[in-house]
Amino acid sequence: MVVDEGAAGSTDRLFHALADTTRRDILRRCVHGDLSVSQLAAAYPMSFAAVQKHVTVLERAGLVSKRRRGREQLVRTEPEAVARARHAIDELEALWRGRVERMSTLLTQERRTEEHDPSKGQDR
Incomplete structure (x- = not known):
């Protein structure tokens, strides 16, 4: 980046x-x-x-x-400066929401994999 x-x-x-x-x-x-x-x-x-x-x-x-x-x-x-601050916060929020959504997707995929192949989850 x-x-x-x-x-x-x-x-x-x-x-x-x-x-x-x-x-x-x-x-x-x-x-x-x-x-x-x-x-x-x-x-x-x-x-x-x-x-x-x-x-x-x-x-x-x-x-x-x-x-x-x-x-x-x-x-x-x-007022334009306040709008810049709001824009910067909105960008950060979008970035973090994207990261949380990707983590959620990965965890869901991992759970599904463990359900289909129970031996993958036994090492924990």
């Missing part, structure tokens, strides 16, 4: 960003419209700089975008 390092790195950044409770909350808050980093910082018991770092992680993962309005930086959720 060939792994595309660019895509893997992007997916890693995406899930790293989503792994933090505060960052997920920032995404939820920004989904209703642009919020300034100052407005976001007022909602958390942490420094303005800490909230800025969370926003930077989200931005690097493509989950939010920032734009300037005067002295403020406005943060907006990017």
Whole structure:
């Protein structure tokens, strides 16, 4: 299996960003419209700089975008990035469902073989 390092790195950044409770909350808050980093910082018991770092992680993962309005930086959720996360999870689910189905098929075949030739199952 060939792994595309660019895509893997992007997916890693995406899930790293989503792994933090505060960052997920920032995404939820920004989904209703642009919020300034100052407005976001007022909602958390942490420094303005800490909230800025969370926003930077989200931005690097493509989950939010920032734009300037005067002295403020406005943060907006990017829904396409959430769709990318869902797509990555769907791919993993399909992969594992396929593996489970193949294992089930192999076990069923093995049982049928043992039923037809009981001597094959005696070594267990």
